[in-house]
Every structure is written in C-alpha cells, then in structure tokens.
Amino acid sequence: MASSTLLKVILLGDGGVGKSSLMNRYVTNKFDSHLFHTIGVEFLNKELEVDGKRVTLQIWDTAGQERFRSLRTPFYRGSDCCLLTFSLDDGQSFSNLANWKKEFSFYADVKDPDGFPFVVLGNKLDVPERQVSGEDARQWCRENGGHPYFETSAKDATNVASAFEEAVRRVLASDDRDDHVIHTNTVHLQRKTASSPSCC
Ligand SMILES: Nc1nc2c(ncn2[C@@H]2O[C@H](COP(=O)(O)OP(=O)(O)OP(=O)(O)O)[C@@H](O)[C@H]2O)c(=O)[nH]1
Numbered sequence: 001m002a003s004s005t006l007l008k009v010i011l012l013g014d015g016g017v018g019k020s021s022l023m024n025r026y027v028t029n030k031f032d033s034h035l036f037h038t039i040g041v042e043f044l045n046k047e048l049e050v051d052g053k054r055v056t057l058q059i060w061d062t063a064g065q066e067r068f069r070s071l072r073t074p075f076y077r078g079s080d081c082c083l084l085t086f087s088l089d090d091g092q093s094f095s096n097l098a099n100w101k102k103e104f105s106f107y108a109d110v111k112d113p114d115g116f117p118f119v120v121l122g123n124k125l126d127v128p129e130r131q132v133s134g135e136d137a138r139q140w141c142r143e144n145g146g147h148p149y150f151e152t153s154a155k156d157a158t159n160v161a162s163a164f165e166e167a168v169r170r171v172l173a174s175d176d177r178d179d180h181v182i183h184t185n186t187v188h189l190q191r192k193t194a195s196s197p198s199c200c
Contacts, residue, residue: 004047004054008078009167012100013085014093015064018123021154022085023061026164031155038063040071050168057168069103076108081117081167088122088151091131097140114145117170121163125153 011019020035020042027044043060060079062072076082082104086093097120105113122137134151141149148170150163 004056005172006056006058007080007168007171008058008060009081009083009164009171010060010062010076010079010104011083011085012062012104013064013083013121014087014090014096014100015066017064017085017087017090017093018152018154019064019083019085020061022083022121022123022152022160022163023059025154025157025160027059029157031157033155037065039068041075046164048165048168050165050172053172055168055172057164059164073103073107076104079104079108080171081119082108083119083121083163083167084147085121085123086132086137087124087127088132089124089127089129094122094132094137094140098144101144115174116145117167117174118145118147119163119167119170120147120149122149122151123154125151125158126155 011023013019015037020038021031023044024030024032027046038061041060041062043058046057046059048055048057060075062075084097084100086097101113101118104110105116110116120137120141122132122134138149141147148166150159150166152159152163154160
C-alpha cells in the first residue's frame with residue numbers, strides 16, 4: 001500500500017514580504033510581480049520525497065496585514081512547521097519576527113516555542129537595496145531557538161525548494177507520530193492549482 005505523510009506548513013510574516021510568491025514559486029514554479037494582498041488564508045498542496053520518504057505538504061499562506069489578524073489566527077493550530085518570513089529589503093519586517101513567533105505560538109498553543117520547528121526565511125534576495133544582513137539574521141536565529149535560516153528569492157527561485165525541504169526534514173526529525181500517515185488507496189487528496197487556490 002502506497003502511503004504518504006501529510007504535513008501542514010504555515011507561512012507567516014508582514015504583508016508584502018513575499019509569502020504568496022514563495023508558495024506559488026514552490027508549488028507552480030511561477031512568479032507574479034503584481035500579486036494582490038492575501039485576505040485570510042489560502043493553501044496549496046505539494047507532493048515530494050525527502051530522504052526517501054513520501055510527503056504531502058499542505059502549505060498555508062496567510063494574510064500578513066494587521067487588519068486580517070482575526071482571519072488568519074484560527075488556522076495556526078495543527079501546523080507541523082512555521083516559516084517565519086521577512087523581506088531582506090525591509091528592516092521592519094525583520095524586527096517583527098519575534099511578534100510573529102509569539103502570535104503563532106499563542107494561537108497554535110505551542111508550549112515550547114524554541115523547540116518547535118520554525119524555519120526563518122529572508123526573502124527578496126534578488127533586490128539590491130538590502131536592509132538586513134545575513135549575520136544579523138543568523139544571530140537572531142541563534143538567539144531565538146537555533147532555527148535554520150534561508151535567504152530566498154521567489155522571483156528567481158533561489159533557495160525556495162531547499163527551504164521547504166529543510167522544513168520537512170525538521171518536522172520528520174522531531175516527530176514520529178503515525179497520525180500523519182495517509183494511505184493513497186483510502187484517502188484521496190485533491191491537488192490544488194494556482195488558478196484555483198482554496199480560500200478561507
Ligand atoms: N523582487 C522580488 N519581489 C518579490 C519577491 N517575492 C515577492 N515579491 C513581490 O513582493 C510583492 C508582495 O508579494 P506577496 O507574495 O504578495 O507578499 P505576501 O507576503 O504574500 O503579502 P500579504 O498577502 O499582504 O501578506 C509582490 O509584488 C511580489 O511580486 C522576491 O523574491 N523578489
């Protein structure tokens with residue numbers, strides 16, 4: 001019987017840092033330079049194999065703008081991994097990482113935030129006007145739980161797949177629960193496409 005592990009990964013970070021773009025780049029390999037702000041949450045599924053293990057990644061993209069807070073927070077529970085995202089050309093989005101970690105941990109009911117599989121993404125690596133150095137970002141990660149750090153570009157696809165794969169590795173390393181396993185002859189997961197995202 002073919003089986004796959006279902007993992008829920010959630011993207012958080014300020015509005016405009018590139019969460020939707022990262023999800024779209026990873027799942028559909030496309031980039032849109034005129035994306036609208038997300039309202040609430042959307043998700044796409046991606047199937048992949050990591051270290052010989054089949055995984056169905058359910059990627060949840062959330063609205064980063066403060067006014068959508070009450071629409072996104074109900075979807076944090078049950079996340080296996082959280083991608084804390086900021087933009088390398090926006091120092092404020094980096095300063096806000098701690099708030100995002102706190103908001104996620106509260107609404108997802110995470111008892112030990114530093115032990116949870118967070119992965120930090122500094123996006124828009126392709127933009128020359130950089131405001132956050134790699135050293136500052138790595139230091140923040142070291143001081144806040146030792147989370148892995150990736151500098152990505154949704155625009156030119158740099159490091160996007162590596163970041164999601166590392167997220168999967170972190171979860172698999174931290175979690176052997178059997179309740180993630182789905183059997184493909186008993187459960188049919190509908191593949192979502194970028195043209196018809198699920199929107200809540
Ligand atoms: N140059 C460059 N632009 C990017 C990159 N990623 C996203 N963008 C652009 O940044 C803008 C915002 O991207 P989104 O993906 O909508 O950002 P978001 O974090 O989902 O925003 P919210 O939905 O408001 O939370 C869009 O114009 C994107 O085209 C990147 O890696 N490089």
